[in-house]
Amino acid sequence: MTNHRFRSEPGHARHDASFGGYRRPVRVASFAAAFALFALFLAWHASDDDEASPTDELPLSRAQAQSASRVPPASSISPASPATMQTAASDATGAPNPNAGSNAALAAAPRDDANSTDLVKRGEYLARAGDCMACHTADNSRPFAGGLPMSTPFGTIYTPNITPDPDTGIGRWSDAQFVRAMQEGIGKSGEHLYPAFPYTEYTRVAGRDLLAIRAYLNTLAPIRYAPPRNDLSFPFNQRWLMVFWNLFNFREGRFVPDPKMSPQWNRGAYLVEGLAHCEECHTPRNFMQGLKTSERFSGEVQAGWHAFNITPDKAGGIGNWSDDDLVRYLAKGAVAGRANAAGPMADVVENSTQYLSDPDLRAIGVYLRSLPPVAGGATRARDQWGKPADDVTRLRGTAIAGVNGAQLFLANCATCHAWTGRGIGADKPLAYPSLIHNSAVGALDAGNLAMVILHGVSRKTKDADVMMPAFASELNDDEVAALANYVTRQFGDPRATLTAADVAKLRVRQP
Structure with missing residues (x-):
């Protein structure tokens, strides 16, 4: 963009320096004062509106939950075939139809189709693709009822109830309101949703796919539960400020297939x-x-x-x-x-x-x-770092003074990962993984390794229930740092090191 610089004509120099120079600050000050009053009014109005509708936020995928319960599957899902997945949301090329999410499509969608078994199954599959359950379940006894606390740099947000309960969930939301929230980040009452909620990504999803998700959510058992109110500091609790964030960081619009690609x-x-x-x-x-x-x-x-x-x-x-x-x-x-x-x-x-x-x-x-x-x-x-360890023989009969990473490894990790670090079980579903050629161990940032030591691992899949115990209550910060540094030095990138102070900061993070 060309930067045009305006010049005063010589005969106007005195006018600009005196009369014009006096008016300009007054006009700027008047405009600033008017804008400040307007902003205060909007802030008051937004704050008042926020009091009236505390639970209509959608989840913040970027934020990390402060406490999370593992949620069992809503039902046993058999992944749909590609043909089924693309029904009503794809064009002849197999790519999503950008026109599938238009207002006309929403208005024309037949009600019997919205309640069909196939639509609900497709909606369940798509809800899985969107990972809806993870953010909207704080308690296994209340699936999809929200209440999961999510820590952000600006305070804590509690995810909403998305069961079809009419009072505390989305039972009274229209299809158009649901689609608008997902594609535009606008809530039921016209309020702006917070930008960490991935409407910036969901905006690309075809409307027919969103209606399928809604059809599935309508089949859930309604749960009457009002999540806690958000705890956001001022001015971040003012939703109207999201207008400016969206201006720079959000581009609304559906996915358009690239005809040059497969x-x-x-x-x-x-x-x-x-x-x-x-x-x-x-x-x-x-x-x-x-x-x-x-x-x-x-x-x-x-x-x-x-x-x-x-x-x-x-x-x-x-x-x-x-x-x-x-x-x-x-x-x-x-x-x-x-x-x-x-x-x-x-x-x-x-x-x-x-x-x-x-x-x-x-x-x-x-x-x-x-x-x-x-x-x-x-x-x-x-995943290209590491060599087997032999410290078990080196330390045999040796008096250990102070905090020793090798000793900590043999005492706490070798039972499962073997004293060589090669792991046990190779590539079996319930194998104890090798620490050699392991991406978490070979990363230049050892934070993930320390988080695993502190908080353990829990991962349930259809063929394995993987669990590693947490050592946060067993090892202090100096010991975790020494253990992590030994593991990265022996099995990973030796440049990845941590101090006890680094571990202390990670200890309070969510597992």
């Missing part, structure tokens, strides 16, 4: 950029907490957990993973010699990706491989 690529793009909202965790944030589009999918640290780089770079990302590796990881949460899902990613596998069909998982992989590779400073892949 139907499989378009399907993967539709899932990754839409319901699966992968960017919300794997893309760095700008100073406004919006996504840095220049560094898409290059990794981000959230609440102590590092969502790793998933671009196709061979050193920094997943460029050396095979197609089968990607599918296995998303379906089972573990790939021997590569990675084992823990923390928030274990929740994603448990509640979402393990239920996706093989064609959809492979489509996700096709799309991820097409992204621009980002090395992020990495020169060696995370």
